[in-house]
Amino acid sequence: xxxxxxxxxxxxxxxxxxxxxxxxTPLVLRDVALGISRFDAIQRNLGLSRKVLAQRLLALVDxxxxxxxxxxxxxxxxxxxxxxxxxxxxxxxxxxxxxADKWVFGVDNAPVVWQxxxxxxxxxxxxxxxKCGEPIGPDDVLPAPGPGFDGSQNPELTALLxx
Amino acid sequence: xxxxxxxxxxxxxxxxxxxxxxxxTPLVLRDVALGISRFDAIQRNLGLSRKVLAQRLLALVDxxxxxxxxxxxxxxxxxxxxxxxxxxxxxxxxxxxxxADKWVFGVDNAPVVWQxxxxxxxxxxxxxxxKCGEPIGPDDVLPAPGPGFDGSQNPELTALLxx
Numbered sequence: 001x002x003x004x005x006x007x008x009x010x011x012x013x014x015x016x017x018x019x020x021x022x023x024x025t026p027l028v029l030r031d032v033a034l035g036i037s038r039f040d041a042i043q044r045n046l047g048l049s050r051k052v053l054a055q056r057l058l059a060l061v062d063x064x065x066x067x068x069x070x071x072x073x074x075x076x077x078x079x080x081x082x083x084x085x086x087x088x089x090x091x092x093x094x095x096x097x098x099x100a101d102k103w104v105f106g107v108d109n110a111p112v113v114w115q116x117x118x119x120x121x122x123x124x125x126x127x128x129x130x131k132c133g134e135p136i137g138p139d140d141v142l143p144a145p146g147p148g149f150d151g152s153q154n155p156e157l158t159a160l161l162x163x
Numbered sequence: 164x165x166x167x168x169x170x171x172x173x174x175x176x177x178x179x180x181x182x183x184x185x186x187x188t189p190l191v192l193r194d195v196a197l198g199i200s201r202f203d204a205i206q207r208n209l210g211l212s213r214k215v216l217a218q219r220l221l222a223l224v225d226x227x228x229x230x231x232x233x234x235x236x237x238x239x240x241x242x243x244x245x246x247x248x249x250x251x252x253x254x255x256x257x258x259x260x261x262x263a264d265k266w267v268f269g270v271d272n273a274p275v276v277w278q279x280x281x282x283x284x285x286x287x288x289x290x291x292x293x294k295c296g297e298p299i300g301p302d303d304v305l306p307a308p309g310p311g312f313d314g315s316q317n318p319e320l321t322a323l324l325x326x
Contacts, residue, residue, distance in 0.1 A: 117305060
């Protein structure tokens with residue numbers, strides 16, 4: 001269950017992986033994102049141990065991805081909700097869902113679908129460019145060193161981007 | 164380094180997690196997506212062991228996410244490239260990058276940026292609804308059971324979606 005930590009890596013993929021943690025964490029995040037907000041309900045839904053769930057929720061709270069609010073005292077019990085940061089992280093889960101809906105289950109056999117509240121239609125979220133609004137896929141973009149690029153890490157990537 | 168396997172789960176997030184594997188696998192996928200296509204170059208770039216890299220590449224090939232082509236015989240040496248399935252999976256990495264660019268490094272300090280070939284601008288990919296073209300965030304959608312929903316899994320999710 002242990003993962004490498006990419007704490008010092010100046011790679012945004014690696015940093016997100018560190019927050020997503022092990023394999024259970026994204027599913028806990030999924031449940032909270034769907035509105036399953038109480039410890040016992042998440043535990044029943046996922047069928048994981050209380051110890052593992054408590055650890056994963058604590059890590060998500062530490063990362064300020066999930067916030068908890070007491071809904072009962074003596075004994076204290078909490079509701080778990082996504083923070084704004086968590087809502088942005090949930091978009092990674094949405095991308096994961098889009099992938100497996102297409103390539104594992106098939107779009108006509110998707111387990112969960114989304115109704116877009118803005119238009120009311122069943123929606124498949126798609127990536128577009130924020131500048132021109134046209135679709136973005138991996139073949140449509142060229143990587144370049146950003147303002148925070150560190151040439152001392154990842155020698156091959158540095159050669160590729162900086163030449 | 165071991166992860167749970169969600170082989171039987173009818174959840175698209177879980178299925179994608181199974182393919183993304185352990186923490187190294189998405190970074191190997193990232194390198195291949197960026198065009199670092201040869202074993203030795205990926206190994207130098209990530210600084211992981213040859214054994215771990217070989218295992219991760221083999222798994223990605225098994226999942227038909229990456230394809231390999233011999234560029235040299237005796238000894239045989241391979242180039243690794245994304246398949247169409249892999250290009251769609253790379254969108255998950257793009258979502259991970261967007262998240263940490265914003266919440267870990269800050270958009271003004273992003274390590275890697277993208278030029279959108281269609282418009283030529285520096286682009287931040289954003290999710291929109293494929294029906295109306297308006298933005299999609301976690302607050303903008305309601306989940307519903309899809310055609311492949313299995314009510315026997317995830318009791319709390321079933322109660323939430325089916326009532």
